[in-house]
Amino acid sequence: MMNVSELTIDELKKCIDKGEFEIYLQPQYSVRQNRIVGAEALVRWQHAGAFISPAEFIPILEECHLIHELDVYVWECAFRLQSEKKREGYDLIPFSINVSRRDINRIDICHILSEFVQKYQISAEYIHIEITESAFVEDTGALFEMIGELKRLGFKIMIDDFGSGYSALNILKDIDADAVKLDMKFFDFDVKNSARARNVIGAVIDMTSSLDIGVVAEGVENGEQLDILTGFGCDIIQGFFFYQPMSITEFDRLMHRLYDTMTRKELDAQSFGTECLEESKKLLEDGEYDKALNLANRALEQLDNVKDVRLYCDMLNVMGIIYGALGNELLAVEYYLEGLSLAKKNNDSYCSGKFYNNIGSEYQELNDHESAIKYFETALQELHEVDRAKEESYDYLAFTINMNLCMEYNNLAQYEKAETYLERARGFCDSLEDEDAQLGLLLEECRFLMQTGKESDVRKRLPKLMALAVNTKDQSNFWSNMETLCNLTLTLGELAEMKQIIDYMDRQLNLFSNDLTGLDIKVKVSALRLAYYKEIQDAEQLRLTELEYIDLCRLQHEEVKKARAQAIDYKIQLNMQYEENILFRKQIDIDPLTGVGNRYKLEKDYKMLKGLCGEKNCKVGVGIIDVDYFKMVNDTYGHLQGDCYLKTISTIIKQTILSTGDVYRYGGDEFVVLLIDVDSEAVETAAKNIELSIAEAGMQNQKSPRELLSVSQGYVILDSIKDGDIWQVLPYADQQLYLMKNNGKHGYRITQEA
Numbered sequence: 001m002m003n004v005s006e007l008t009i010d011e012l013k014k015c016i017d018k019g020e021f022e023i024y025l026q027p028q029y030s031v032r033q034n035r036i037v038g039a040e041a042l043v044r045w046q047h048a049g050a051f052i053s054p055a056e057f058i059p060i061l062e063e064c065h066l067i068h069e070l071d072v073y074v075w076e077c078a079f080r081l082q083s084e085k086k087r088e089g090y091d092l093i094p095f096s097i098n099v100s101r102r103d104i105n106r107i108d109i110c111h112i113l114s115e116f117v118q119k120y121q122i123s124a125e126y127i128h129i130e131i132t133e134s135a136f137v138e139d140t141g142a143l144f145e146m147i148g149e150l151k152r153l154g155f156k157i158m159i160d161d162f163g164s165g166y167s168a169l170n171i172l173k174d175i176d177a178d179a180v181k182l183d184m185k186f187f188d189f190d191v192k193n194s195a196r197a198r199n200v201i202g203a204v205i206d207m208t209s210s211l212d213i214g215v216v217a218e219g220v221e222n223g224e225q226l227d228i229l230t231g232f233g234c235d236i237i238q239g240f241f242f243y244q245p246m247s248i249t250e251f252d253r254l255m256h257r258l259y260d261t262m263t264r265k266e267l268d269a270q271s272f273g274t275e276c277l278e279e280s281k282k283l284l285e286d287g288e289y290d291k292a293l294n295l296a297n298r299a300l301e302q303l304d305n306v307k308d309v310r311l312y313c314d315m316l317n318v319m320g321i322i323y324g325a326l327g328n329e330l331l332a333v334e335y336y337l338e339g340l341s342l343a344k345k346n347n348d349s350y351c352s353g354k355f356y357n358n359i360g361s362e363y364q365e366l367n368d369h370e371s372a373i374k375y376f377e378t379a380l381q382e383l384h385e386v387d388r389a390k391e392e393s394y395d396y397l398a399f400t401i402n403m404n405l406c407m408e409y410n411n412l413a414q415y416e417k418a419e420t421y422l423e424r425a426r427g428f429c430d431s432l433e434d435e436d437a438q439l440g441l442l443l444e445e446c447r448f449l450m451q452t453g454k455e456s457d458v459r460k461r462l463p464k465l466m467a468l469a470v471n472t473k474d475q476s477n478f479w480s481n482m483e484t485l486c487n488l489t490l491t492l493g494e495l496a497e498m499k500q501i502i503d504y505m506d507r508q509l510n511l512f513s514n515d516l517t518g519l520d521i522k523v524k525v526s527a528l529r530l531a532y533y534k535e536i537q538d539a540e541q542l543r544l545t546e547l548e549y550i551d552l553c554r555l556q557h558e559e560v561k562k563a564r565a566q567a568i569d570y571k572i573q574l575n576m577q578y579e580e581n582i583l584f585r586k587q588i589d590i591d592p593l594t595g596v597g598n599r600y601k602l603e604k605d606y607k608m609l610k611g612l613c614g615e616k617n618c619k620v621g622v623g624i625i626d627v628d629y630f631k632m633v634n635d636t637y638g639h640l641q642g643d644c645y646l647k648t649i650s651t652i653i654k655q656t657i658l659s660t661g662d663v664y665r666y667g668g669d670e671f672v673v674l675l676i677d678v679d680s681e682a683v684e685t686a687a688k689n690i691e692l693s694i695a696e697a698g699m700q701n702q703k704s705p706r707e708l709l710s711v712s713q714g715y716v717i718l719d720s721i722k723d724g725d726i727w728q729v730l731p732y733a734d735q736q737l738y739l740m741k742n743n744g745k746h747g748y749r750i751t752q753e754a
Contacts (some may be wrong), residue, residue: 012066016073021045023077025095026245027254028216028238031230034272034298036255038094038128040218040238041078042245043070068103076116078127081248083120090255096128096158101135104142110149117153124154130181132160136171147175158216163204177213182234184219202232209233223290242291270311273302277315284322287478293322313339313351320358327520329362336362350391353382357401369408376405399428399437406444415452422448439468440477443484450491459492466497470504478508479521486528490535498532519556526552593643594650597664602672605662606726609676621661621675621683622726623715624733625653625690628745629704630669636703645699645709652693657686672730680717680750687713687748712740713748 015021021043028038045052061067078095085092103109117124129150135143147157159171162180171177186201208215217229220239229237246254276299283292296319303315316339324332336355343351360375379401388394402425409418422445429441442465446458469485472478482505489498505525526549533542589601597605609620627633627649634642646669653663653671660682661675675683691711699709714737716729736749 012061012064013069015045015047016066016069020047021070021073022247023074023081024245024247025251026238027243027251028096028236029242030235031226031237032235036093036243037236038096038216039251040096040130041074041098043074044245062100062102065102065106067100068107071098071100071103072107072112074098075113075127079116079120079122082122082126086122092122092126094126094128094156096130098130098132098160099135101132104135104146109146110153113150113155114153125156128156128158128178130158130160133162133171133183136175144174151176172208172211172213179214179216180208181238182215182217182229184217184225184239198228201228205229205232205234223294241294270303270308273299273315274311276302277311277318280318280322284318284325289322289325292318293326296322309342309346309348310351313343313348313355316342317351317354317358320355324358324362324365329365333359333362349382349385350394350397353379353386353401354397356382357397357404360404364404364408367411369411373405373408376401376408380405395428395431396434396437399425399432399441402428403440403444406448410444410448410451413451415448418448435468436472436477439465439472439481442468443481443488446488447484450488455492458488459494462489462492462494462497466500469501479505479524483524483528486531490531495532495535498528502529502532519552519559523549523552523556591650591665594647594665596650596654596671597662599664599666602664602666602674603726605664605674606729609674618677619679619720620718621673621678621686621715622718622729622733623673623675623683623687623713624666624730624737625671625673626712626737626741627669628710628712629701632703633701633709636701648697648699649694649709649711652697653690656689656693660686672726672733678717680752683715683717683750684748687715687750691746691748710746712737712745714738714740715748715750716753717750718753 022045024042024044025039026042027036028040029035030037043054045054045057058067061070075097078097082092082095099109113124113127113129116122117127131143131147150157156178157175159175159177159180161183162171163183163186172180182201182204186197186204205215214236215234216236216238217225217234218238220226220229220237220241222241225239226237226241243254276295280292280295280299283289283295296315299315300319303312316335320332320335320339322332323329323335336359340352340355340359343349343355356375356379360372360379363369363372363375380398383394383398383401386394391397402421406418406421406425409415409421422441425441425444429437442461446461446465449455449457449461465485465488469482472481482501486498486501486505489495489501502525505528509522509525526545529545530542530549533545589597589604591598627646630642630645633645646665650663650665650671653673657663657673657675660678661673664672664674666672673686675686678686690713694711695708697709701709704710714733714735716732716736718729732751732753736751740747740749
């Protein structure tokens with residue numbers, strides 16, 4: 001590996017001048033707006049075919065006093081890129097650039113950036129300046145002066161790595177910063193200090209919010225961190241959970257995919273959901289399961305009521321695949337079964353075949369070969385009902401199902417059937433012209449040949465197999481394919497090829513963090529490395545690899561426990577949310593004072609009665625009950641006592657009509673009752689019982705013409721509920737109540753529907 005420190009200053013300068021340093025952009029994502037709102041300009045170095053980490057070359061450039069040359073180069077690249085975007089007609093999003101503390105006293109930063117503004121005709125608002133918190137520890141006079149000038153020029157100032165040192169509060173006091181970038185060391189906590197750490201994060205976000213300073217959280221890698229941040233109101237997220245740093249070409253592709261959706265002012269749910277779904281599929285193919293799930297959940301929210309059955313089935317399928325990849329088979333199958341039910345209901349055999357195949361794949365993962373075969377064969381039967389010419393992906397699905405059946409019959413040593421499905425899969429593979437499909441086919445063919453004792457035929461295919469393996473783009477099957485190939489070369493004794501594949505896998509491991517998915521893969525690769533060193537009898541490397549393997553297994557065990565704890569937390573949260581939703585729905589329907597239904601519930605229940613009465617052909621009584629002289633109650637005893645009277649009256653009415661209907665608070669001292677399957681005699685009985693029960697309750701009303709509290713009631717009996725709502729019926733009952741009151745209050749009147 002290259003030692004960068006051996007390069008001379010002149011050689012380093014030439015590397016900068018030749019453009020060996022490449023700009024990468026890491027998007028900054030707004031959770032609230034569901035879109036990319038900015039990006040940080042970073043730098044990467046490819047020298048002599050080798051990738052050199054910034055952690056390695058930046059200290060060397062600082063030591064050689066060349067960091068300012070690299071920084072200026074990066075700044076100009078950011079301005080140039082913004083200029084290109086502007087010419088192409090894109091709505092610009094701000095790029096943030098980093099100013100090294102070594103730059104402040106060596107170059108005229110304000111002058112350089114001002115010249116770039118003029119040269120590239122880019123407004124300063126589209127370039128944000130990131131200054132690391134540690135820069136404020138040194139002589140701040142020149143720094144404060146520079147920041148003041150940059151603000152006057154229109155640049156936004158961001159404090160990078162905020163909270164990593166001990167000067168954070170003084171910085172906020174002294175500097176007119178526009179935003180801070182929260183240092184992710186805040187998340188370096190364990191069970192003991194978790195609560196304190198969360199409180200600190202919340203306090204920092206609250207403090208910056210009160211000062212009208214924005215917050216960008218960088219280094220966000222998992223859903224737990226995202227939930228904590230968004231729970232405290234942090235909206236802008238930068239980190240691997242959403243997007244990793246990417247080349248300008250990759251960034252352009254990303255923005256091209258998202259541009260139409262992100263910049264439309266009016267997004268309909270289906271188009272936005274479709275965009276999220278397609279982006280989720282791309283992340284799924286790249287093995288970015290957490291990010292894929294995040295976007296798929298957004299798609300689920302948007303497409304929940306969509307009428308396009310095929311689109312909704314596609315979304316359910318993607319959700320199932322993601323959860324399957326994350327190891328949650330139960331939830332995966334739940335989505336597959338929901339999709340299967342929908343596909344069956346709409347006679348969509350293609351989608352049914354896809355869901356049957358995916359359910360079979362879950363059994364395949366569990367080594368339940370008989371169940372897997374049952375679902376794969378059902379999937380093929382569904383596919384036989386499909387017009388091949390009308391389904392663009394028919395050949396790929398048919399290839400996949402036949403391959404799965406070949407694998408399962410291979411596992412059961414039923415080689416004749418395995419060969420039959422292998423040949424069928426080959427026929428579909430030829431039409432696909434897909435190298436990843438060819439790799440999968442050739443791997444299974446070699447496995448079949450090995451099991452049937454045709455080792456020499458496998459050796460003939462090995463060169464082509466190796467060539468396909470190192471060029472594979474199929475990230476979703478990458479690790480299983482490489483593991484199969486490693487075991488194949490080990491069995492053949494082709495150890496050079498085995499080492500080549502292991503080295504290739506090692507390079508890909510850099511993409512994974514130590515989450516559960518990443519650790520599962522690292523453990524498998526480490527096990528293959530153990531087998532290799534054991535085979536070549538390298539005792540020293542074997543010992544080191546054994547130690548590595550033990551450490552990885554320990555970490556994996558810890559992550560499994562953490563995942564199980566998170567699953568428990570998630571279940572508890574779901575249960576709490578379910579109970580809160582029930583309470584919320586109940587609160588929506590219930591009058592808070594009396595505890596009976598409110599107007600909203602009255603309207604809903606009346607609509608529900610339409611169907612019920614239509615089926616049973618039953619009559620419905622609608623009544624309005626008004627408390628006589630209730631204003632006098634409030635004037636005599638006060639509103640608190642009046643509220644107690646209303647509660648008592650509502651309880652009496654409810655208990656009296658409990659078996660025939662329900663009661664609702666209509667206004668201040670008015671109640672509505674709905675009586676189901678009643679005639680005039682039943683309604684009159686109910687009215688009399690309400691009147692008598694209230695009188696027996698002995699509630700006083702000394703200023704009314706009657707000593708005890710009384711009610712007036714008006715009812716209408718409907719032969720059937722016609723089209724319309726409750727508000728069209730109540731006037732009939734209200735008319736009877738009005739007539740009752742005009743005749744001296746305290747009593748009831750009942751009329752039949754006209």
